[in-house]
Every structure is written in structure tokens, then in C-alpha cells.
Amino acid sequence: MRDWCFVHAADLHLDTPFAGIHADTPEMASLLRDASLDALDRLVEVALERRAAFVVLAGDIYDGTERGLRAQLRLRSALERLDAAGIATFMIHGNHDPVEEGWQAIRSWPQKVTVFGPDEVGAVPVFVDDQRVATVYGISYPHRAVEENLARRFRRHDEDGVHVAALHCTVGPQPDHAPYAPCSLDDLLAAGMDYWALGHVHRREVLHRGRHRGHPWVVYSGNTQGRSPKPSEQGPKGCYVVDVTPDAEGSPIGEPEFVALDSVRFASVDLDVGAVADLAELADGLQQAAQEQLTAAEGRALVLRARLVGRSLLHGDLAHGGALDGLLQVLRDAARGSRPPLWWDRLRDASRPVLDRDVLVDREDFTGALVRTVDGLGEDADALAELARDADTILRHLHPTPTAADIDELLPQAEVRALDVLAEEN
Numbered sequence: 001m002r003d004w005c006f007v008h009a010a011d012l013h014l015d016t017p018f019a020g021i022h023a024d025t026p027e028m029a030s031l032l033r034d035a036s037l038d039a040l041d042r043l044v045e046v047a048l049e050r051r052a053a054f055v056v057l058a059g060d061i062y063d064g065t066e067r068g069l070r071a072q073l074r075l076r077s078a079l080e081r082l083d084a085a086g087i088a089t090f091m092i093h094g095n096h097d098p099v100e101e102g103w104q105a106i107r108s109w110p111q112k113v114t115v116f117g118p119d120e121v122g123a124v125p126v127f128v129d130d131q132r133v134a135t136v137y138g139i140s141y142p143h144r145a146v147e148e149n150l151a152r153r154f155r156r157h158d159e160d161g162v163h164v165a166a167l168h169c170t171v172g173p174q175p176d177h178a179p180y181a182p183c184s185l186d187d188l189l190a191a192g193m194d195y196w197a198l199g200h201v202h203r204r205e206v207l208h209r210g211r212h213r214g215h216p217w218v219v220y221s222g223n224t225q226g227r228s229p230k231p232s233e234q235g236p237k238g239c240y241v242v243d244v245t246p247d248a249e250g251s252p253i254g255e256p257e258f259v260a261l262d263s264v265r266f267a268s269v270d271l272d273v274g275a276v277a278d279l280a281e282l283a284d285g286l287q288q289a290a291q292e293q294l295t296a297a298e299g300r301a302l303v304l305r306a307r308l309v310g311r312s313l314l315h316g317d318l319a320h321g322g323a324l325d326g327l328l329q330v331l332r333d334a335a336r337g338s339r340p341p342l343w344w345d346r347l348r349d350a351s352r353p354v355l356d357r358d359v360l361v362d363r364e365d366f367t368g369a370l371v372r373t374v375d376g377l378g379e380d381a382d383a384l385a386e387l388a389r390d391a392d393t394i395l396r397h398l399h400p401t402p403t404a405a406d407i408d409e410l411l412p413q414a415e416v417r418a419l420d421v422l423a424e425e426n
Helices: 026-049 069-084 185-189 279-296 315-319 323-335 366-379 381-394 404-425
Strands: 004-009 054-058 088-092 113-115 122-128 131-138 162-168 195-199 205-208 217-220 238-244 257-260 264-272 301-309 342-349
Touching (some): 004 026, 026 238, 026 301, 054 162, 069 088, 088 131, 088 162, 264 279, 279 301, 279 323, 315 342, 323 342
Parallel strands (some): 004 054, 131 162, 162 195
Antiparallel strands (some): 122 131, 205 217
């Protein structure tokens, strides 16, 4: 049999509103409004260019149960293009678009579209040149909060070809996502599939690599378009193209190839302001950081957040009323007309004031006493050892428990933190 491929995508969140992003430039607002739908169109182009046998959409096709008409019609149009090219689509619904909730305006789909229901795991064959090359399995969410381990319902059938399963689920701990349809990697391995096309987690990740038939690849494709500056939404977003070599000695599934589909990237930067002389130099540094992020975005529009860190004489200037908001507006004004488009979403000051110990040690207050105490401990080996013993009692639940040497290293850090707290309170 000849080699072929399929496409794995998930979490399209069509017509997502990009909550919390308030771009006031018409161009960026338009790009954000259309970004999720444009990613869908590029997904179709990838499937057509690669001549995929089928496309798997692993849940959260829509952003919410309201399922706007624009999103539904755009999806139908996309699937019609795939159908016309002989490419099948297999679709499941997840927690954002459960089958039994929300308005569904489209009541019939193109012939080669399969929407798996919520009652049981479906299994549908795929034929290429009149030969069965695959079986695709899937199950949708009936309602939003599915707590059942749906992975345990899947079992490989005996038919020829590769066996691909679509599931919207939480594999192990996923702090950024609600634990819907929770399961373990062992649950997925036990089903005997060749490839698990997973959705729900927006950071793409290969959880397991297949070695032979029935020893599966387990893959989160991530979402097709980032939705916010959260860490899991940053960086390239898209789909996987999965090559299949039917006569391979090991797994018939090759290394999945990531293909970016997004038109807007989200990024964040930390800028150390320790050596920055004034706010004008800071503005220049931030603009330079933005240019570096634009280059990394490979021609896509960029939504950017920045955090200012480090100890700096600028800390007082940044705390001056309106300074941070004014700096943010300067950055936004400078970015107008940028190519590619750039929107400065937020600027956060996490800098600290410069500490002059020579001044602090002579102060006749609690701050001065603190600095002098630290100096005394550092010069007294017996006192330091006693402090280590006290720490062993207080911090016994930490691993490893601090030793005297550790205390010697940690003491300056503790002093700086204490002085910061005192400065904040004053």
C-alpha cells in the first residue's frame, strides 16, 4: 500500500471573543475578530495541499454553547471544501460545545463528515483506493462537565489499517485546564490504538511515542489559534500532519509534523531594568524587545505583554502616578502602523528599589537593626549553626532540609526579601 497522511487539530474555538484583549486599532481588532476562522481556512488548505485521507477535529470546535451563526456557516463551508476533494472529516464535541447544550443551526453536513455522538464510542472505516486504511473512533461530550473516564470505553477492533482515536480529555495533572474526562496515560495505552488525537489542552505535546502497531502515539495538537497572553496560549499554534507508512516494520505512524495556522501570536517578555538609566532608555529597550518578538512571530501580528524586573533607580519613577500608563500609551502610539501589526496589551512593573546597605545599617529603626543582625550572624559561626538548627525545626517539611552552609547562602536572600517587605509597608 502507498503512504498517506491525516491531519489532527483540536480546540478551534471558532469566533472566540479574545476576552480581556481590548485592541483599539481597527486593524488589530479586525485581525483578532477573524483569527480563529482564518486558522480554520488554513487548516483546510493544509489538508488539501498534503492530500490528506481525513481530518480529525478533537473537540471544542466552537468557543461556547451559543455557537454563533458566523462560526457555524464558516465551518460548514470549510467541510464542504474537504468533502469536494474526497477528504473525510471526523469531529467530536468537547466541554465548550457539548452536543446537548447550545444552538445548532446546521442540521446536515457534507457526506464525508462524521460527527460522533455522546452515547457510545463510534468507529468509522476510512477507504483509500477502495482499500480500508484506517478506523477512526470518537465520542462527544453530552454536557460541559464530563467527569467520567471516557478513555476506558475505547477498544481496538480487529479490522486492517491504522486505528485512530479522537478524545477531548485531561491526561494526568493539567493545572491550566479543568479536569474533564480525566484519564491516565495507561488508560490510553490499554485501548490498543495506533494514534490518540487529543483535544482540551492548548499547549501541544507528544505524551507518548508509538513503537509498533497497537503501541500508540498520544498527542495533544494544542489549539489552532492562541486566545490570550496566558503561557499556554503563547507561541505558534496550529495542527499536526501525521504520515502513515502501512508496511512499516514498527509503528505505521510517523513523527507528527507541526504546521502553524495562527495569524495572531501572543507573547510576553521580562525586561531587566537594573542598568536602565531613565524612562526614555526604557521605552527604547521595550521597543527593541517587541521587534525581537515580531521577528520570532514569523510575519504574524503580535499581542505583547511586558514585565519590568530587577533592582533599579527607575523604581521610583515607575511608581510615580500615571508613569506606567503613560509609557504604555507611548509604546502603543509608536506601534501604530507596524508591519506586522503589534498591540501592546499590558505593561507591569515588578521592579524593586536599589538597596544601599551602607545607609541602611546606620538607621536607628527596625530596618537598621535587621541589617546589623544579619551582619552579626554572618560573622558568628556558632550563631549561624544555631540558626541552622532552628531552621531544621521550622522548615523540616522542606526537602532537602537546609544545612548551615545553605543558611549561609540563604541569609542574604532572606535579608533582601525582608527589606523589600519593610519598604512596601512604609
